[in-house]
Amino acid sequence: MEALGVLQPAEGSPTFSLVHEYQSPEGAVIHIDFYRLRSEYEIAEAGIPGYFWERDAIVICEWLSSSPVFESQVSESGRCFRVTLQIQGEGFRDMVIERN
Numbered sequence: 001m002e003a004l005g006v007l008q009p010a011e012g013s014p015t016f017s018l019v020h021e022y023q024s025p026e027g028a029v030i031h032i033d034f035y036r037l038r039s040e041y042e043i044a045e046a047g048i049p050g051y052f053w054e055r056d057a058i059v060i061c062e063w064l065s066s067s068p069v070f071e072s073q074v075s076e077s078g079r080c081f082r083v084t085l086q087i088q089g090e091g092f093r094d095m096v097i098e099r100n
Contacts, residue, residue: 018046028057034070035063043070052077
């Protein structure tokens with residue numbers, strides 16, 4: 001979040017609240033955790049599509065792959081980057097960024 005200019009401390013993973021929203025100089029930064037969302041219906045009921053299609057925001061997702069239909073829709077939008085952290089020994093991480 002720091003790299004995006006977010007000044008407020010991160011609230012941690014939004015596993016229980018599903019969504020955390022922050023403000024940055026670039027606009028809204030929205031952090032969504034899909035871990036507890038078990039169906040496309042639950043995604044729609046939680047209002048999640050609105051963050052992607054109705055807002056001008058940077059949306060950061062965890063566990064999006066657990067919702068393959070919605071993940072496909074987001075990927076097909078052409079506005080998606082996949083960031084993967086790979087652990088390389090003690091305390092070392094490689095970051096891989098791919099454009100979908």
